Amino acid sequence: MTALLEVRNLSARVADTQILSNLSLSLPAGEVHAIMGPNGAGKSTLSHVLTGKPGYEVTGGEARLDDQDLLALEPEARASRGVFLSFQYPVEIPGVPALTFLRTALNAQKKARGEAEVSAPDFLKLVRAKAAGLKMDFDMLKRALNVGFSGGEKKRMEILQMAVLAPRLAILDETDSGLDIDALRIVAEGVNALRAPDRSMLVITHYQRLLDYIRPDRVHVLAGGRIVASGGPELALDLEREGYDRFVDLAA
Amino acid sequence: MSLAQALLTGDPGYLPSRREEAWRWTDLRGLIRVLPPPAPAFCGDLPLASFAAPFPTEEVVIVDGQGPTGLDIPAGETRRISLRLINAAAGAGHVGRVRVSLEAGARAVLLQTHEALAGGYVGETQIDISLGDGARLERLVLADDREDAVSVTISDVRLARGAVFNDAVLTTGARRQRLETRLTHAAGESEARLLGLYRLAGRRHADLTSLIEHESPGSASDQLVKGTVDGQSRAVFQGRILVRPGADRTDARMGHHALVLSDTAEVDAKPELEIYADDVSCAHGNTVGTLDDEALFYLRQRGMSEARARAFLTEAYVSAVLDGITDQDLQTVARAWLAREAAP
Amino acid sequence: MPATSKTAAQVLELERYKHGFITDIDQDVAPRGLTEETVRFISAKKDEPDWMLAWRLEAFARWRALEEPNWARVDYPPIDYQDIHYYAAPRAGEGPKSLDEVDPELLATYAKLGIPLSEQAVLAGVEGAPRYAVDAVFDSVSVVTTFKAELAAVGVIFCPMSEAIREHGDLVRQYLGSVVPVSDNYFACLNSAVFSDGSFVYVPPGVRCPMELSTYFRINAEKSGQFERTLIIADRGSYVSYLEGCTAPMRDENQLHAAVVELVALDDAEIKYSTVQNWYPGDAEGRGGIYNFVTKRADCRGARSKVSWTQVETGSAVTWKYPSCVLRGDHSTGEFYSIAITNNRQQADTGTKMIHLGAHTRSRIISKGISAGRSSSTYRGLVSAHPKAKGARNFTQCDSLLIGPHAAAHTTPYVEARNSGAQFEHEATTTRLSEEQLFYARQRGLTQEEAVQLLVNGFVKDVLQELPMEFAVEAQKLVAISLEGSVG
Numbered sequence A: 001m002t003a004l005l006e007v008r009n010l011s012a013r014v015a016d017t018q019i020l021s022n023l024s025l026s027l028p029a030g031e032v033h034a035i036m037g038p039n040g041a042g043k044s045t046l047s048h049v050l051t052g053k054p055g056y057e058v059t060g061g062e063a064r065l066d067d068q069d070l071l072a073l074e075p076e077a078r079a080s081r082g083v084f085l086s087f088q089y090p091v092e093i094p095g096v097p098a099l100t101f102l103r104t105a106l107n108a109q110k111k112a113r114g115e116a117e118v119s120a121p122d123f124l125k126l127v128r129a130k131a132a133g134l135k136m137d138f139d140m141l142k143r144a145l146n147v148g149f150s151g152g153e154k155k156r157m158e159i160l161q162m163a164v165l166a167p168r169l170a171i172l173d174e175t176d177s178g179l180d181i182d183a184l185r186i187v188a189e190g191v192n193a194l195r196a197p198d199r200s201m202l203v204i205t206h207y208q209r210l211l212d213y214i215r216p217d218r219v220h221v222l223a224g225g226r227i228v229a230s231g232g233p234e235l236a237l238d239l240e241r242e243g244y245d246r247f248v249d250l251a252a
Numbered sequence B: 001m002s003l004a005q006a007l008l009t010g011d012p013g014y015l016p017s018r019r020e021e022a023w024r025w026t027d028l029r030g031l032i033r034v035l036p037p038p039a040p041a042f043c044g045d046l047p048l049a050s051f052a053a054p055f056p057t058e059e060v061v062i063v064d065g066q067g068p069t070g071l072d073i074p075a076g077e078t079r080r081i082s083l084r085l086i087n088a089a090a091g092a093g094h095v096g097r098v099r100v101s102l103e104a105g106a107r108a109v110l111l112q113t114h115e116a117l118a119g120g121y122v123g124e125t126q127i128d129i130s131l132g133d134g135a136r137l138e139r140l141v142l143a144d145d146r147e148d149a150v151s152v153t154i155s156d157v158r159l160a161r162g163a164v165f166n167d168a169v170l171t172t173g174a175r176r177q178r179l180e181t182r183l184t185h186a187a188g189e190s191e192a193r194l195l196g197l198y199r200l201a202g203r204r205h206a207d208l209t210s211l212i213e214h215e216s217p218g219s220a221s222d223q224l225v226k227g228t229v230d231g232q233s234r235a236v237f238q239g240r241i242l243v244r245p246g247a248d249r250t251d252a253r254m255g256h257h258a259l260v261l262s263d264t265a266e267v268d269a270k271p272e273l274e275i276y277a278d279d280v281s282c283a284h285g286n287t288v289g290t291l292d293d294e295a296l297f298y299l300r301q302r303g304m305s306e307a308r309a310r311a312f313l314t315e316a317y318v319s320a321v322l323d324g325i326t327d328q329d330l331q332t333v334a335r336a337w338l339a340r341e342a343a344p
Numbered sequence C: 001m002p003a004t005s006k007t008a009a010q011v012l013e014l015e016r017y018k019h020g021f022i023t024d025i026d027q028d029v030a031p032r033g034l035t036e037e038t039v040r041f042i043s044a045k046k047d048e049p050d051w052m053l054a055w056r057l058e059a060f061a062r063w064r065a066l067e068e069p070n071w072a073r074v075d076y077p078p079i080d081y082q083d084i085h086y087y088a089a090p091r092a093g094e095g096p097k098s099l100d101e102v103d104p105e106l107l108a109t110y111a112k113l114g115i116p117l118s119e120q121a122v123l124a125g126v127e128g129a130p131r132y133a134v135d136a137v138f139d140s141v142s143v144v145t146t147f148k149a150e151l152a153a154v155g156v157i158f159c160p161m162s163e164a165i166r167e168h169g170d171l172v173r174q175y176l177g178s179v180v181p182v183s184d185n186y187f188a189c190l191n192s193a194v195f196s197d198g199s200f201v202y203v204p205p206g207v208r209c210p211m212e213l214s215t216y217f218r219i220n221a222e223k224s225g226q227f228e229r230t231l232i233i234a235d236r237g238s239y240v241s242y243l244e245g246c247t248a249p250m251r252d253e254n255q256l257h258a259a260v261v262e263l264v265a266l267d268d269a270e271i272k273y274s275t276v277q278n279w280y281p282g283d284a285e286g287r288g289g290i291y292n293f294v295t296k297r298a299d300c301r302g303a304r305s306k307v308s309w310t311q312v313e314t315g316s317a318v319t320w321k322y323p324s325c326v327l328r329g330d331h332s333t334g335e336f337y338s339i340a341i342t343n344n345r346q347q348a349d350t351g352t353k354m355i356h357l358g359a360h361t362r363s364r365i366i367s368k369g370i371s372a373g374r375s376s377s378t379y380r381g382l383v384s385a386h387p388k389a390k391g392a393r394n395f396t397q398c399d400s401l402l403i404g405p406h407a408a409a410h411t412t413p414y415v416e417a418r419n420s421g422a423q424f425e426h427e428a429t430t431t432r433l434s435e436e437q438l439f440y441a442r443q444r445g446l447t448q449e450e451a452v453q454l455l456v457n458g459f460v461k462d463v464l465q466e467l468p469m470e471f472a473v474e475a476q477k478l479v480a481i482s483l484e485g486s487v488g
């Protein structure tokens, strides 16, 4: 059986700098994998290449979702096939209320999939429920998306969008950074609630504490633009104790 | 129309008037009825440069427009130069032009002083500055004109690829004074910082006009001008940033901030952006205001006289501009100049 | 292809102008050309008193001595002022009348444009929906004005200018030309000589006008110009909100629209003036389209008076327009909110003047310019404080958005401060659509076109929310349509 996400020998560069080289990764349906690695290793780059951010040039290898070529698709086509990225640095969009944004996104995805759009009342009901689950003040959703939000609020907003859009593959890029202790727990609970047999997650993080809440099935170490080691949850604990030194040597 | 043309021909018809958009706030036609006679050749002793002390350099002196015509700095060399533009003849007219050129990779620090030995002069000086590939020039201009003088100074600056120009112009104005900078990013990836500071009082007038042209991709311009007007003085700021088609990745910023300290003083500003390329980030800001009453009270409550408190706050307001000067000696000279001007 | 250049290519593709149809109606037109005779002809057609004719003739004499201005950043071939019809009217369409007398062809035209001319239709609308009184101007004449009786009951006069000249001569004589003097500028002077119709509004002291007033302008006739004249007087302590909309058929020729709008606000009065300008912009190659050369000025004559201008400018081939406020009364306030969108070969040079004469006067300017295709958009503004304007305050925010490599955006603000109490603050930015924001929206599933539209709506939101509700919805649609080439 092929995995939900299959990345083989992926190489990519940005502005003439090779960042990813021969990166391979297999993420079966229903599993949660963590990616850890030193600053600048290429973790965010991987998330951008998988979601099709302009400016990244794939120089080799492939990435397949449900055994279909992902890299040939436009970013929005990947999104409506269920690829969701929780950005490390969520973007501010002045003048567009978060609610308007989210509803436009949801309906765009539904339309692309040939599904019926959600009505305004159904949408509000859905968002209210999800926001309550994440202990978010509903009034915040009336403000322009992310404008003036604190770091933690932005991250919560990302998870709310994930909950509403219900993706098949969620990539969380350092969603834990900037969260206070309570928020970390709430966000982790939100993530856990989304665990499902047909949904997979790639959790990029620097810290064990997130993994205490979200128990990953596997942990990968990304260094020097490729996966240099993989193991069970215990690998994260090793890293926390020993740092990345031995992996950085491996990557060289 | 230019002052130089009028001086050379003796015909006031060539004087720029307020009917011309570029001179709308600096009217020379209405001011000068008869052009003064040309300055006689200078004979006599020149005073020592007042700012020589912290600035060990070679000296280039131009008196009433007469003197060396150019200054060339060969590739790779580093120089420190003092350029003195001296107005010596009372009530006379003069036109001058001097070239400063830096070849590829050359570096220079230039202290340009406008000095006056007598009053009533009418002069125009053009300085053609060119920077070769990767050349760097830092210039400080101290424009100390007499209150009854009319003076126009035009700096025409061309930057080759990767050149860096850091400029600061400090002035107290004149009867009419225009300090104009035309700068072109000709070949890309060059940087310019244009700083300006004016302190005007009495019936003085100063006009800081600039045109910054981005002709090629990847260049940056950063302009900051601050000043104060008191008495019946008038400050003019006309800044224009022009980004030509194809000058992508241009980053241009312009700020002009003025304090009006008296009800009979005036500030006129026109910060313009003219943009023909889409991959750009340009911004300008312009503020005109007055001293903050709260701050004034705070200082007085701590024991300063009102005059002292005002001087203190205005100096603090304008001095931020000087932080942008990177050469330590120029920085010292500039601060000394400001301290002299700020002494109540 | 990077997102924005793709967008630009689409912008060039097509511009869907939905109001481009021509109404086939019997016309009454003045012969082409402009002489004293033309002026007399128009005045006679309108059955005007002598003083009005004398006023027009003086304007005409002065106009002949003036020169067309050339300082704006717009470029168009010389206009042949002798090749224009200065008067065109639906036959037997002289003067407003009751609805059942109006040519059904005309009613159909307005229905097609979405303008409710039938009072019953408006009344039969959704309960609680805002009501609009409409003055419909078709070429040179007003064809109908609705809700006149209901307005008259509270003393509000709302009628065509031609009728006001005949029936409220004293008011017109007192105020006409008092804000925009006859020879203020070339186009205003031309208008003073040949203006045909327009709206007149007078709101008596203390009255809050019970409904939105609106005028809907339509140029239909070929080779004709439109020269309407609007005068609004808000007497002490009154309030009125006025809306203006305009469209024209698609024609290969350029048509001239030179209007004058004068607003007078007395003590404690407030006028809100909103415009959705959607004159035909010409085709993608720049053929045809309206030359929109308009003079709009408000005199905040009374203490604590207030005028806000809100404009959404999406149409016209060339726009030259600076709705301004003369802040004469102490503590008076002027506001200017503007969205200007240019696409294809359109050119717009627009902005405002805030002239602070009185003490503690305030003004606020928010301008959003969007240029796409090969168009050019200029913000031109003046903020000045005179020696007596102690404590004057201005805030200006002026943002430009560029879509595609061939569009141009300019900002030319003038600031003149002549006293120590004034505080002026001006900020301006020019950027292109952010690739980061576009990608973020696309990552969430929006198409390129939807993402562009969403970001543009966000960009103009500060101004849209200044419009009356009903208009805001229409304007938002218009913004989308204007950039439709760029959004598929």
Ligand SMILES: Nc1ncnc2c1ncn2[C@@H]1O[C@H](COP(=O)(O)OP(=O)(O)OP(=O)(O)O)[C@@H](O)[C@H]1O
Binding pocket: A014, A015, A017, A019, A037, A038, A039, A040, A041, A042, A043, A044, A045, A046, A088
């Ligand atoms: N536009 C760019 N031009 C040049 N280098 C870039 C660009 N974008 C990213 N890089 C470089 O690519 C490398 C990988 O960056 P990336 O953001 O993927 O790291 P990361 O693993 O997510 O790091 P962190 O843990 O700090 O978030 C870094 O060295 C970064 O500087």
Ligand SMILES: [Mg+2]
Binding pocket: A043, A044, A045, A088, A173
């Ligand atoms: Mg990262």
